[in-house]
Amino acid sequence: MDQEEIVENQKDIKSNSFSTVVKSHYQRLIAQVVDLVSVVNSNYATAIYMIDREVNGFTKQHSSNADFIEFVEEGNNIISEILSHKKSTIIKKNKKNEGWKEILGKKIWRGSETFLGFPILYSEKIVGCILVYTDHFSSINEQDQHVIEKLGEIITHGMTDLEQMESIMVDNYFNSRVTNLFEQLEVKSDEAELFESIRGICRAFFQYDKLTIILSDADKKNGNIKLVDGLHDDADEGQDFELQNSLHGLAINENKIIHSNTWFDELPEINRFYPNDRDTFNFMSVLSIPLQVNNDSIGAVTLERLKSKKYSDTDSRLLELLCGTVRPLESHCTQARQSRL
CATH class of the missing domain: 3.30.450.40 (GAF domain)
Known part of the structure; x- marks a missing residue:
C-alpha cells in the first residue's frame, strides 16, 4: 500500500480528528493523576504503566520523574505482583531485589526504597498500574494509599467516559460517510x-x-x-x-x-x-x-x-x-x- 495514498485518504478524518481529541483527553487525564499524586505527598515519584500486548510488556504513559524506564518487559516481577492484586501493594527493596533496575535504571540502593503499586481496572479487567516510588518506606501512610486508590478509580471512570465519547463521535462521522455514498451514487x-x-x-x-x-x-x-x-x-x-x-x-x-x-x-x-x-x-x-x-x-x-x-x-x-x-x-x-x- 502506498503510504502517501494512505495519508491522503485519511486527511479528512484527521482534520476532524476525534481520535486525536480522545487521545489528548486521555493524556491529560493521566498527567493530572500523576500531578495529583505529587500533591498528596511531595516525596513520591509516580509513573503510570499500561499493559501493551503487542510488544509483550508495559509501556509508560506518563511520569513525574525521568528515571522511570519507558518500557518494562512482561516478566518484571514487581509490576506483575502489583497486577496480581486488585488492591494496593507495598514492595520494599529489602524484600524484593529483582526487577527494580528494569523500572528505574541503575541506582545505588540503600534497602529502604519502596514501591506503592495500584492496579488500574477497565471493564473489570486489570489493564495497568499506578507505580509510586519513594526513597524510604516511612514516607508512606495509610491515608495516602486511600487517596491514590481513588485516583486510580478516576482513571477507570475517565477511560470509560472517553470510550463512550469516542464511540459517539466515530458513529456520527462514520454514518455521515456512509450516507455520502448514497449521495455520490445518485449522480x-x-x-x-x-x-x-x-x-x-x-x-x-x-x-x-x-x-x-x-x-x-x-x-x-x-x-x-x-x-x-x-x-x-x-x-x-x-x-x-x-x-x-x-x-x-x-x-x-x-x-x-x-x-x-x-x-x-x-x-x-x-x-x-x-x-x-x-x-x-x-x-x-x-x-x-x-x-x-x-x-x-x-x-x-x-x-x-x-x-x-x-x-x-x-x-x-x-x-x-x-x-x-x-x-x-x-x-x-x-x-x-x-x-x-
Missing part, C-alpha cells in the same frame, strides 16, 4: 467508484494490512475478488478462487461474522484463498463480514492483519454497518449500468 452510479469510496472509508476507520471485497457466483462455489487494498501478492483484483475451505469464503458459506486472531490454530484445514497458501502469508488477525441479501450471503468484506492484535467490537460493528450498505449500492450500480446498455 455517478458506477461500481468502480463505489468500491473506491469503500476503500477510502476503510482506510480512514480501520487498521489493516489487507482489505478484500469478494462476491460469490450464483451457486456459491467460487468467489471473485472485486477489490484489494494492501498486500496484492497473495490474491488480487479480478481473480477467482473456490469458496470451500477458504478463510475468505467462510463468512459466505457459514453466513456469519468471522472475528478472530487465532484462526490459524482454530481452523487448521482452512487456507486463505488457494491450497497451501496459509503458510506463505502469515496473517494472524481477521475480521470478515458477509454481504447479505434477504439474509443470504452473496459476498464478504474482509480485513486482515499480520499482527495478532484482534479487531475490536467497535471495528466489527462499524464494518457490519458498512456491509449492510454495500450490497444495495452495488445492486443499484449494476441496474444503472444495465440501463445504459
Whole structure:
C-alpha cells in the first residue's frame, strides 16, 4: 500500500480528528493523576504503566520523574505482583531485589526504597498500574494509599467516559460517510467508484494490512475478488478462487461474522484463498463480514492483519454497518449500468 495514498485518504478524518481529541483527553487525564499524586505527598515519584500486548510488556504513559524506564518487559516481577492484586501493594527493596533496575535504571540502593503499586481496572479487567516510588518506606501512610486508590478509580471512570465519547463521535462521522455514498451514487452510479469510496472509508476507520471485497457466483462455489487494498501478492483484483475451505469464503458459506486472531490454530484445514497458501502469508488477525441479501450471503468484506492484535467490537460493528450498505449500492450500480446498455 502506498503510504502517501494512505495519508491522503485519511486527511479528512484527521482534520476532524476525534481520535486525536480522545487521545489528548486521555493524556491529560493521566498527567493530572500523576500531578495529583505529587500533591498528596511531595516525596513520591509516580509513573503510570499500561499493559501493551503487542510488544509483550508495559509501556509508560506518563511520569513525574525521568528515571522511570519507558518500557518494562512482561516478566518484571514487581509490576506483575502489583497486577496480581486488585488492591494496593507495598514492595520494599529489602524484600524484593529483582526487577527494580528494569523500572528505574541503575541506582545505588540503600534497602529502604519502596514501591506503592495500584492496579488500574477497565471493564473489570486489570489493564495497568499506578507505580509510586519513594526513597524510604516511612514516607508512606495509610491515608495516602486511600487517596491514590481513588485516583486510580478516576482513571477507570475517565477511560470509560472517553470510550463512550469516542464511540459517539466515530458513529456520527462514520454514518455521515456512509450516507455520502448514497449521495455520490445518485449522480455517478458506477461500481468502480463505489468500491473506491469503500476503500477510502476503510482506510480512514480501520487498521489493516489487507482489505478484500469478494462476491460469490450464483451457486456459491467460487468467489471473485472485486477489490484489494494492501498486500496484492497473495490474491488480487479480478481473480477467482473456490469458496470451500477458504478463510475468505467462510463468512459466505457459514453466513456469519468471522472475528478472530487465532484462526490459524482454530481452523487448521482452512487456507486463505488457494491450497497451501496459509503458510506463505502469515496473517494472524481477521475480521470478515458477509454481504447479505434477504439474509443470504452473496459476498464478504474482509480485513486482515499480520499482527495478532484482534479487531475490536467497535471495528466489527462499524464494518457490519458498512456491509449492510454495500450490497444495495452495488445492486443499484449494476441496474444503472444495465440501463445504459
